[in-house]
Amino acid sequence: MIEADIYKALGDPVRLEIIRRLANGSSNTITELSKNLGVSRQGARKQLQVLVSANLVRLLPKGRETAVTLDTTKLKVAGLFIAKLEAQWDLRLHALKKLVQDDPTS
Template identity: 40%
Template sequence: MHAEVFAALGDETRLGLIRRLGEGGPASTVRLSTGTGMTRQAVTKHLNMLGRARLVRHRRQGRETLWDIDPEGFDAARAFIDAMSRQWDTRLEALRQFVED
């Protein structure tokens, strides 16, 4: 799961979509594609990848599909990064003690 999250976030276009959703709240594919120079199909493809990584979610509202940030996906990514950070802190502290002794 983590590799899919970081692969999804490793694309500037997808980061832009995340940024737009974070700033503007739920939005349709039409709204998200406006002003980007991309087709709705291209935006949908990027949104689907973000969805598979559990970073965004969608719901139907009438004839539109609205996309929004999925906080649980970001919470899981943050927990992974925090765990990695703690491991590195532990290793660096062990190295510091070794060097100082």
């Protein structure tokens, strides 16, 4: 089953920006990721934690800093679910269109 939690985690500008940065590799430690997000380091950390809890991101402490990595498993599921929704809908529209065209009473 699909949990709304995945989308909820992506549904915040700060969190989405973090995901973006991780994906393109521009930064990968907590402090680095926290820069220029418009919020304090602790604020960013809280958002990062939301991503960790949603299993979209993993933390790997090493020495005094901790590396952040993206876990695309959930992301893939979320993407597939959206694609499925689109497909279902398009199929329905298509069926409806066909029905109207074939309707002898029209």
